Amino acid sequence: MRPRVIIIGAGFAGLNAAKALKNAPVDVLMLDKNNYHTFQPLLYQVATAGLEVGDIAMQVRHIFRKQANFRFRQATVTDVNWDTKEVIVRGGESLSFDYLIIAAGAIYNNFGVKGVYEHGFMLKSLTEAANLRSHMLKQFELASSHPELIETGLLNFVIVGAGPTGVEMAGALAELLDRVLPKDYPELDLNRAKIILLEMTDKVLLPYSKETQAYTQKVLENLNVDIRFKTTVAEVMPDAVKLKDGSSIPTQTLIWAAGVRAHPLVENLGLELDRGFRAKVNPDLSLPDKPYAFMVGDMAAAKDKLGELLPQVATVAIQQGKHVGKQIRRLQEGQRTKVFEYFDKGSMAIIGRNAGVAELSKNLGGFHLRGFLGWLGWLFIHLIYLPGHQNKANALLEWAYNYFTYDRHVRLITYMKTSEGETDLAKEHERQGVSA
Ligand SMILES: Cc1cc2nc3c(=O)[nH]c(=O)nc-3n(C[C@H](O)[C@H](O)[C@H](O)COP(=O)(O)OP(=O)(O)OC[C@H]3O[C@@H](n4cnc5c(N)ncnc54)[C@H](O)[C@@H]3O)c2cc1C
Numbered sequence: 346m347r348p349r350v351i352i353i354g355a356g357f358a359g360l361n362a363a364k365a366l367k368n369a370p371v372d373v374l375m376l377d378k379n380n381y382h383t384f385q386p387l388l389y390q391v392a393t394a395g396l397e398v399g400d401i402a403m404q405v406r407h408i409f410r411k412q413a414n415f416r417f418r419q420a421t422v423t424d425v426n427w428d429t430k431e432v433i434v435r436g437g438e439s440l441s442f443d444y445l446i447i448a449a450g451a452i453y454n455n456f457g458v459k460g461v462y463e464h465g466f467m468l469k470s471l472t473e474a475a476n477l478r479s480h481m482l483k484q485f486e487l488a489s490s491h492p493e494l495i496e497t498g499l500l501n502f503v504i505v506g507a508g509p510t511g512v513e514m515a516g517a518l519a520e521l522l523d524r525v526l527p528k529d530y531p532e533l534d535l536n537r538a539k540i541i542l543l544e545m546t547d548k549v550l551l552p553y554s555k556e557t558q559a560y561t562q563k564v565l566e567n568l569n570v571d572i573r574f575k576t577t578v579a580e581v582m583p584d585a586v587k588l589k590d591g592s593s594i595p596t597q598t599l600i601w602a603a604g605v606r607a608h609p610l611v612e613n614l615g616l617e618l619d620r621g622f623r624a625k626v627n628p629d630l631s632l633p634d635k636p637y638a639f640m641v642g643d644m645a646a647a648k649d650k651l652g653e654l655l656p657q658v659a660t661v662a663i664q665q666g667k668h669v670g671k672q673i674r675r676l677q678e679g680q681r682t683k684v685f686e687y688f689d690k691g692s693m694a695i696i697g698r699n700a701g702v703a704e705l706s707k708n709l710g711g712f713h714l715r716g717f718l719g720w721l722g723w724l725f726i727h728l729i730y731l732p733g734h735q736n737k738a739n740a741l742l743e744w745a746y747n748y749f750t751y752d753r754h755v756r757l758i759t760y761m762k763t764s765e766g767e768t769d770l771a772k773e774h775e776r777q778g779v780s781a
Contacts, residue, residue, distance in 0.1 A: 362639075377419065394756045397755055452469060464583050506544065516695065524751045554704060560702065576588055623644060
């Protein structure tokens with residue numbers, strides 16, 4: 346019988362591990378709580394009415410329909426029995442493996458702040474993104490019927506964290522307010538709507554160069570985003586956010602983009618953890634004392650040559666997924682595994698129309714692009730990585746439509762019921778509030 350490789354998670358790491366095992370003499374079984382892969386970097390576009398839910402997700406079975414050694418099961422993993430080499434899924438069923446790849450990703454870190462999971466919005470799943478869009482549009486409907494409520498913060502949109510997610514969300518929301526919604530709500534004075542970006546440090550896009558930070562700040566300010574530096578959130582309440590300095594901002598829309606931590610599954614596995622609850626891994630990404638099990642992507646505390654933790658970004662997850670797929674092939678062939686080395690290509694973010702930033706790593710010449718070229722580069726890279734030809738075509742068409750008409754057509758208020766998988770995520774959020 347051929348050895349069985351179980352992969353937990355159909356994210357960037359899991360998908361690439363499975364692809365690297367194509368035609369290998371193993372049977373691959375992928376488990377995910379959803380039946381689809383979510384392209385998380387574009388969730389903010391769903392939340393701001395730029396793209397449809399289906400444009401940024403793809404059914405896992407479809408992705409692997411031509412891979413003969415691949416099987417999928419929609420299942421939520423709750424534990425691993427290392428003694429019997431079995432994965433335990435919700436409902437109690439056990440699935441045995443010879444090799445295991447754990448790639449369940451991350452959740453938002455509330456950093457111990459009360460009320461974040463209960464009253465805040467997060468951009469981690471399709472449902473969250475679509476419901477955030479509906480919630481924000483609903484605020485404008487309410488304001489139209491009851492303009493007196495604007496005084497109570499109805500149209501205050503507070504984003505916490507000026508990293509790439511916070512910056513992209515703020516920019517896209519500002520454009521929605523500036524160019525699209527005035528046509529829908531001629532009766533409303535949209536100058537009364539505010540986007541407030543709260544940042545603990547004194548910089549936007551912390552890891553980027555000073556020039557890029559200054560450019561990003563300027564673009565956001567031109568879009569009327571109110572950036573408040575050195576501002577720390579103390580508590581999130583249903584109708585306000587309380588700050589550490591004792592003041593508060595009235596809002597019913599707080600978007601938490603303040604950083605992530607490893608998926609709580611990691612705490613059930615009896616592993617040694619590093620910063621951000623990420624599991625310590627060997628240089629080849631296998632788990633200590635478990636040469637048959639690998640941890641990849643946002644869950645793994647893999648380090649670079651200087652001993653720094655690698656960032657929790659898609660490019661790391663993709664390369665790690667490919668790497669462990671190849672290592673399992675090597676083990677099958679009786680060879681030793683190789684050390685994982687991250688090839689940093691750089692980072693990019695989009696702030697608004699014709700305004701993107703891209704900083705290529707030294708490995709690729711170290712060029713920095715800002716403005717139209719940065720924006721074009723961002724579009725091109727995201728189209729390349731977005732899985733599925735149809736999704737690429739849909740996204741390209743939507744972007745062209747939005748660009749030339751200054752419109753966004755996905756302005757529907759339709760609440761999505763959370764699937765079993767996403768209800769779990771909410772519970773994990775609560776649980777993290779206890780343990781973080
Ligand atoms: C809003 C947002 C914007 C981002 N933008 C960028 C960007 O521009 N560039 C960039 O490089 N990175 C970006 N990232 C980070 C990037 O998306 C992550 O680093 C990447 O998704 C990590 O890949 P992964 O495979 O480790 O986990 P994920 O892609 O999160 O995949 C984890 C998978 O595991 C599944 N899963 C979770 N728990 C279970 C369970 N118990 N049982 C079964 N399945 C489970 C999930 O359903 C999911 O499919 C962004 C992230 C977010 C949230």
